[in-house]
Amino acid sequence: MRGTGGALVSIPAAEGHRSAPSRRRRMTQWAFGSAELVVALVIILFVLVGATQSAQFFDGLTWINILRNTVFVAIAGCFTTIVLVNGGLDLSIGSVFMAGAVGGAAVADAGYGNLLAFLAGIGIGAAVGLLNGLLINYAQMPAIIVTLGTLFAVRALAVTLTQGQPIGPLPNDFAAIGQSDFLGLPLLVYYALIIVVVAYLLLHRTMFGWNVRAIGGNRVAARSMGIRVNRVATSVYVLSGVSAALAGVLMASRLGAGDPTLGNGFELQVIAAAIIGGTSIYGAIGTVPGTVLGALLLSVLTTGLILLKVDPGLQNFAVGVVIIVAAGMDRARKARMFRTSTNVARERQGKKASDKDANR
Amino acid sequence: MNTSAVTPVERGLTPRSTGTYPVLELRDASKSFGHVVALNQVNLSVHAGEVLAVVGDNGAGKSTLVKVISGVHRPDMGELLVHGSRISPGHPTEARAQGISTVFQDLALVETLDVAANMFLGRQISRWGVFANRRRMIAEAEKTLRTYQGNVPSVRVAVGELSGGQRQSVAIARAIRENNPIVLMDEPTAALGVQETARVGSIINSLRAEGKAVVIVSHDLGFVFEHCDRIQVMRLGRSSATRDVRDTTREGVIGLITGAVPGDDTRDHRPRSGS
Ligand SMILES: Nc1ncnc2c1ncn2[C@@H]1O[C@H](COP(=O)(O)OP(=O)(O)O)[C@@H](O)[C@H]1O
Ligand SMILES: [Mg+2]
Numbered sequence: 001m002r003g004t005g006g007a008l009v010s011i012p013a014a015e016g017h018r019s020a021p022s023r024r025r026r027m028t029q030w031a032f033g034s035a036e037l038v039v040a041l042v043i044i045l046f047v048l049v050g051a052t053q054s055a056q057f058f059d060g061l062t063w064i065n066i067l068r069n070t071v072f073v074a075i076a077g078c079f080t081t082i083v084l085v086n087g088g089l090d091l092s093i094g095s096v097f098m099a100g101a102v103g104g105a106a107v108a109d110a111g112y113g114n115l116l117a118f119l120a121g122i123g124i125g126a127a128v129g130l131l132n133g134l135l136i137n138y139a140q141m142p143a144i145i146v147t148l149g150t151l152f153a154v155r156a157l158a159v160t161l162t163q164g165q166p167i168g169p170l171p172n173d174f175a176a177i178g179q180s181d182f183l184g185l186p187l188l189v190y191y192a193l194i195i196v197v198v199a200y201l202l203l204h205r206t207m208f209g210w211n212v213r214a215i216g217g218n219r220v221a222a223r224s225m226g227i228r229v230n231r232v233a234t235s236v237y238v239l240s241g242v243s244a245a246l247a248g249v250l251m252a253s254r255l256g257a258g259d260p261t262l263g264n265g266f267e268l269q270v271i272a273a274a275i276i277g278g279t280s281i282y283g284a285i286g287t288v289p290g291t292v293l294g295a296l297l298l299s300v301l302t303t304g305l306i307l308l309k310v311d312p313g314l315q316n317f318a319v320g321v322v323i324i325v326a327a328g329m330d331r332a333r334k335a336r337m338f339r340t341s342t343n344v345a346r347e348r349q350g351k352k353a354s355d356k357d358a359n360r
Numbered sequence: 361m362n363t364s365a366v367t368p369v370e371r372g373l374t375p376r377s378t379g380t381y382p383v384l385e386l387r388d389a390s391k392s393f394g395h396v397v398a399l400n401q402v403n404l405s406v407h408a409g410e411v412l413a414v415v416g417d418n419g420a421g422k423s424t425l426v427k428v429i430s431g432v433h434r435p436d437m438g439e440l441l442v443h444g445s446r447i448s449p450g451h452p453t454e455a456r457a458q459g460i461s462t463v464f465q466d467l468a469l470v471e472t473l474d475v476a477a478n479m480f481l482g483r484q485i486s487r488w489g490v491f492a493n494r495r496r497m498i499a500e501a502e503k504t505l506r507t508y509q510g511n512v513p514s515v516r517v518a519v520g521e522l523s524g525g526q527r528q529s530v531a532i533a534r535a536i537r538e539n540n541p542i543v544l545m546d547e548p549t550a551a552l553g554v555q556e557t558a559r560v561g562s563i564i565n566s567l568r569a570e571g572k573a574v575v576i577v578s579h580d581l582g583f584v585f586e587h588c589d590r591i592q593v594m595r596l597g598r599s600s601a602t603r604d605v606r607d608t609t610r611e612g613v614i615g616l617i618t619g620a621v622p623g624d625d626t627r628d629h630r631p632r633s634g635s
Contacts, residue, residue: 224452226456
């Protein structure tokens with residue numbers, strides 16, 4: 001994401017078109033326009049400053065821990081980014097994450113094997129996602145309300161079915177999936193990498209991804225021009241449910257148990273990661289790499305503040321500040337994007353310049 | 361008026377100069393939004409090489425008419441014929457597949473996407489069936505805009521950065537690019553200056569020369585009399601009259617639009633005749 005319009009049109013489109021004013025202006029536009037760059041710099045800065053206080057910042061084990069904690073938010077976050085870019089919102093992923101963990105654990109615990117355990121977890125995620133997508137797009141109910149409803153309902157169902165008790169300990173071969181290392185890194189990191197790459201290709205390279213972005217930018221126009229808006233916008237929720245549930249099954253494997261108390265507030269962490277990474281909650285704008293960096297920043301921050309012996313109660317304060325700063329930068333970035341006469345005029349009238357509320 | 365002896369339906373079906381059946385024909389189309397009857401048994405027909413103007417006050421149902429033909433709205437009643445065979449587009453893709461290209465009044469552009477992406481909205485060029493072939497779409501979009509002279513700085517600029525006139529150029533260029541036999545334009549000169557309006561006029565002339573059936577919605581009667589062959593007046597959801605430009609005057613059309621001159625469609629004053 002670089003430059004004025006580049007930030008709007010996703011990575012593949014971004015390189016060429018800068019209308020080339022001065023070199024310096026382009027550089028500043030790039031720096032401010034790129035949420036990824038800013039987040040990466042913040043991470044580096046935090047680590048450098050932290051290292052002056054605690055040597056553990058340069059410890060390999062610390063970083064393995066940070067990466068392992070990033071994995072779950074990153075997996076679900078990539079697909080939350082796709083939902084947000086599409087102009088939607090999925091709050092249910094916290095419960096779907098837990099339902100995936102519990103469902104997968106139940107199947108593994110019953111001795112049906114790893115494959116079926118994963119398929120069961122993913123199936124639960126797909127079913128909840130499909131329900132969300134159908135209610136939002138075909139029954140035309142607000143996404144925030146539908147997914148808030150499934151957030152409550154799915155958790156209640158899972159807690160009732162498990163009677164609130166964790167399922168486990170799970171078979172060793174199932175636990176090995178989430179607990180083993182390869183070349184010094186947890187296998188979890190490799191899974192996450194694969195899923196992130198898949199999400200990247202989907203959003204940034206496929207026709208589907210461009211349709212998602214078009215719908216998030218102007219749903220009415222997308223439909224007029226023949227994009228199957230309801231179909232695309234529904235499948236986005238299915239993908240979101242599947243990714244959250246898959247993260248849940250991996251969590252069950254890592255913990256060796258499926259715990260129905262898992263994932264409280266997970267959805268907020270995931271959405272926070274996306275927003276920190278430059279995704280707009282108004283749709284159309286956002287990248288997968290940005291969200292991955294956002295997830296990494298959250299993880300570095302939580303681990304780092306522990307190392308710095310900051311009062312744990314204040315950790316979420318720091319997270320809150322980061323989210324608000326990120327949202328403020330999103331706003332500033334968008335104000336830069338549409339410096340056209342119509343938008344300037346609209347701004348003068350006190351209307352928001354490029355928000356897509358009208359189409360959501 | 362001069363054609364009052366003929367019912368509107370018969371007039372709509374009468375072959376014009378070419379002596380063939382109409383390329384596009386809408387019969388008795390009705391469409392309501394809740395209590396609002398936006399279209400009330402409207403007929404329309406256009407022949408190859410003919411430019412039909414649709415005029416009328418705001419809210420007369422012109423855009424609804426365009427959207428029914430282009431598959432955005434499904435009519436509550438009535439039928440749509442293309443090249444004489446009945447189609448019922450339930451989606452814009454189906455109408456386009458039948459050879460209908462549309463410039464919508466709201467332009468149907470995504471401000472957050474660049475010109476190239478907008479040019480291929482809903483009709484991307486693929487690589488291996490799933491990936492977006494951006495390189496080809498950018499090249500094609502550049503070619504199209506060069507031919508069309510859309511005055512657009514670059515196809516990589518987000519549409520949100522363009523002026524109203526530039527946006528309109530992109531939307532028109534997109535519709536022309538498809539080279540379909542039927543072209544609908546809903547107020548294509550609304551945001552344009554004198555020079556740009558003249559260019560749209562010459563585009564319409566060349567569409568006629570290529571033998572396309574063209575429908576233009578416009579408020580600009582000067583433009584309509586200069587570039588169109590026939591004028592259909594819409595009033596309160598009805599098609600109140602259709603006139604050949606050679607048989608009418610600007611004042612006559614204004615009278616029909618405002619209702620000062622009664623139209624030919626008097627069905628609300630008498631029982632519906634079997635049409
Ligand atoms: N999607 C819609 N929902 C509800 N009412 C609509 C919709 N589209 C058009 N209308 C109504 O239908 C009537 C005709 O509108 P329209 O076709 O846009 O008129 P025109 O293009 O001639 O100005 C108006 O009263 C308008 O308010
Ligand atoms: Mg209109």
